[in-house]
Amino acid sequence: MAAPNSGRYARRTATLRDVAALAGVSVATASKALNGRDQVHPETRERVIEAAIKISFRPNPMAQSLIGGRTGTVGLLTNDLVGRFSLPILMGAEDAFGAGRLSVFLSDARGDAIREQHHVQAFLDRRVDGFIVVGSDTDPRPSLGHDLPVPVVYAYGPSEDPTDSSIVPDNVSAGELAAEHMLATGRRRIALVSGDRTFLAARDRTEGVVAALAAAGTELVAPVMYGSWSEGWGRTATRALLERVPEVDGIICASDQIARGSLDALRELGVPVPERVGVLGFDNWEAVVADSRPPLTSIDMNFEALGRLAAQRLVAAMSGERFSGVEKRPVRLVARASTARV
Amino acid sequence: MAAPNSGRYARRTATLRDVAALAGVSVATASKALNGRDQVHPETRERVIEAAIKISFRPNPMAQSLIGGRTGTVGLLTNDLVGRFSLPILMGAEDAFGAGRLSVFLSDARGDAIREQHHVQAFLDRRVDGFIVVGSDTDPRPSLGHDLPVPVVYAYGPSEDPTDSSIVPDNVSAGELAAEHMLATGRRRIALVSGDRTFLAARDRTEGVVAALAAAGTELVAPVMYGSWSEGWGRTATRALLERVPEVDGIICASDQIARGSLDALRELGVPVPERVGVLGFDNWEAVVADSRPPLTSIDMNFEALGRLAAQRLVAAMSGERFSGVEKRPVRLVARASTARV
DNA sequence: AAACGAACCGAAAAGGTTTTCTGCGATCGT
């Protein structure tokens, strides 16, 4: 049980004036000394720096931004309740910013447009220097508009407005990668169990798969099966598939969860994986992929790299360059036992 | 492909001076009018407010904090790579702060102590008014120390230092809840498949289970089985268990993933769930729980509530009250088909 | 010796807001 005590946290943090006094110079000189400006004698600079260290002086960023007009903060607006996507993206962004002097304000709009509007305003009130908006899926989303005083980069879910700058994973090439891998591991009768057809990601991945097969002079062994993103769908679809096309030897599933369901169904039907059928998923979601039987080959969307790039684009935009358009980023395949060549 | 354009984002935001000018008063009066101070004529106040709205004035928080000494920001430091825990906690905290005027800086230390130290310093440089530290598990972690100028609240993973303030889920009562639910659904021969015994969470949950059974005049039908937190362990443990104690009619698993493995094993052994054996997990991890067969009863750790409370404690601490000790918060059981009474 | 330039330092303004204190006109009490 917690017990409220009395307690003070007063502790005036050292100011530049203190440093100056200790070093026996004016604040102006102290400032110049610490900021590497010239016009200050090396010896004096040394004295100032020592003084600063001694009283562990840290410049007050409020005072700095008051002058400079920039706060060194960016707002990261997510809509991803589960955190599957936004957290790695955030980490990538933080990485890219971290080296520089930028800090990240985070808030979650929970997919609600008016809450989002509210958070945008809150960030603007805080005078952030820019925004990163993370969507909950890869479908285009409404733009925040162009009347914002700072640049915006959309990550994962692109803006509907093509003059905005968006960074998304390349789902078409992800589909290609999947199909090529199936072919490369010696399979020829390949089926595709997709997700919810209303999602662009589902359609893009399908497009990639179909294209890659065509390029290799073949095609899907059965019509694309659309459904939901769940394990349950993976199971039903797989059962139906094996009934209709028993000779199938490769199943590409549009998500790890679908693949997981597919694996379960195959096991129950006594179909050995990867010997008779190879299975492959998308997202490389550690929790789903690692524990599946056998471990699942999956396409990793490189979220962290996505975040890093979004951060870089934002930084560039903040210093004048403006980017526009949807930038599609490469993904990578992580091979595991479920598609091992036999 | 993105194409860099030229582009400017200049746009001087309105200042209080502008408002004052427009309303024909001094900045002092304008300030008082907007902040609800008295000493200003109602009519004047009205004029000022209208002016402020007209040019959509927003006070500059840098200027405000320069005076007030508080920035209205808190630092949230996570260590949870997966985001399973920290994101809901963050959302709860944001909720609790949101109404007030607090914004959240987020950063991830990735479980690395020196990176953490670095982020703490960065937050202090930003003059945050407080910290929330989110652990990666419920084991006590090193304190950030007491020489910080602002209060700290530890969430999920408590501080080793009992004079710090920590908020954690009550894993003992979680264990009790699990056992009681098993009993309440008519099972008597109950086993416990736990996780990694080096985790406090595993031991606490065990303690609760054992205590609740004892209170009901019974005990575990087999010694606690410790292993890892994975599905694989859930499967092996369950198989071993059924071999040694075929009459078991309830399996409490210390995590959803273990439970998931257990369900798989049972299905493969042809043991009907929930008819012959009930299965229960911990964490209520949507992705794992929803798609399992049958849907898994689980103990929800109430992360969001944890985050909210942490935020409240922090706010209280920031205004002088000081809390100390580890505060254990109630959890709740979410009943699903895997433990349905037969 | 006078003038000049270089090197270095400090005073002051600026950035936007809040708060205190002073000032002023009007109202009140007697």
Added chain:
DNA sequence: ACGATCGCAGAAAACCTTTTCGGTTCGTTT
């Protein structure tokens, strides 16, 4: 009618840092 009080508005200081610009002290040049 006079001082006291009240209601309201504005001037100025304070918060902390950066930057510009003027000033001082040297050493150097003619």
